[in-house]
Amino acid sequence: MQVREVILELFDEALESTESSLQCEELTDDTVLLNSGLDSLGFAILVARLEEELGFDPFVEMEEAVYPTTFGEFVAIYENRAK
Amino acid sequence: MSCFKLVPFNPENTETVLAWRNAERIRLNMLDDSTIGNEDHASFLRVLDTDESRAYFVVELRDTPVAAIYFTGLGGKEVTWGxxxxxxxxxxxxxxxxxxxxIKYSFSFPATESMRSxxxxxxxxxxxxxxxxxxPETGRILRYTSSGREVEFIEYRLVSGTIEPVLNKATxxxxxxIRTACENLKLEN
Incomplete structure (x- = not known):
């Protein structure tokens, strides 16, 4: 499964596990993460789950931490690391 | 290395603190929802200098300011944080x-029996x-913000002796x- 697909699947899982729902019609690269409907707990769970599934946490590995604002930036961080 | 650093409020981080604190999305969740000016903040810093029961910090993650965290009641049985x-x-x-x-900071004081928010x-x-x-939720309190809004506040209280399951779940x-950063928590003097 492609990294993006894994992220989308676990994003939905995180929404469900925190009883949240998507606050936009669909998740696009321009979706601002803080406005997506996934709250801070959900986001923590998402990244922790991604670490379980993909075997890495890109944020711990970064020399200089770069945090995403949009969903597209978030996916890019994982895709770049997975290469 | 990922680490959190607690930097006491000081004149150098005033601009950052006030930019955050005065943002509408923050003020609307505070009891004092007024905009805080430089003079008032400077007075506040002078009070903090002499009051050991209160500590206000900028939280840095990998040397980047990301949040503010504060404690009152330090040295007593109950510490309140936000x-x-x-x-x-x-x-x-x-x-x-x-x-x-x-949790780590509040219960690092020997007298602390509970942490409240x-x-x-x-x-x-x-x-x-x-x-x-x-x-646990331990109460509901109706308060009036400085702008006169009536807001119900929910009180939470964590008692020493019950912190391990909470820390385990959080971790x-x-x-x-973030786990590494928490393990490498530093306090700047």
């Missing part, structure tokens, strides 16, 4: 990390997090980057 996230970036696990920091009832994120971590849901 925080706000200033960063507009999505930093995964940051809020959970702040709860871990709050108040959350505005419309502030969904911390309400959900407290519920998830198992931090499980945070990614490695």
């Amino acid at each position: 925080c706000y996230i200033g960063s507009e970036k999505a930093i995964p696990g940051l809020f959970v990390g702040l709860v871990i920091i709050a 108040e959350v505005a009832s419309h502030n969904a994120n911390p309400i959900k997090l407290n519920r998830f971590l198992g931090i 499980k849901v945070i990614p490695s980057s």
Whole structure:
């Protein structure tokens, strides 16, 4: 499964596990993460789950931490690391 | 290396603190929802200098300011804490990390028997997090903000002797980057 697909699947899982729902019609690269409907707990769970599934946490590995604002930036961080 | 650093409020971080604190999204969750000016903040810093029962910090993650965290009642049986996230970036696990920091700092004082917080009832994120971590709700208080709004605040209280399950649950849901940062918590003098 492609990294993006894994992220989308676990994003939905995180929404469900925190009883949240998507606050936009669909998740696009321009979706601002803080406005997506996934709250801070959900986001923590998402990244922790991604670490379980993909075997890495890109944020711990970064020399200089770069945090995403949009969903597209978030996916890019994982895709770049997975290469 | 990923680490959290607590930097006391000081004249050098005033601009950052006030930019965060005066943002509408932060003020609307505070009991004092007024805009704080430089003079008032400078007076506040002078009070903090002489009051050992209160500590206000900028939280830095890998040397970048990301949040503020504060404590009152230090040295007594009950410590009250609060925080706000200033960063507009999505930093995964940051809020959970702040709860871990709050627990570690509050209970580092030998006299502390409980750690308390108040959350505005419309502030969904911390309400959900407290519920998830198992931090008990211990009361509801109707208060009036400085602008005259009536707001119900939910009180949460964590008693020493019950902190381990909360810390364990919090540690499980945070990614490695935040877990490492919490383990490397530094206090700047």
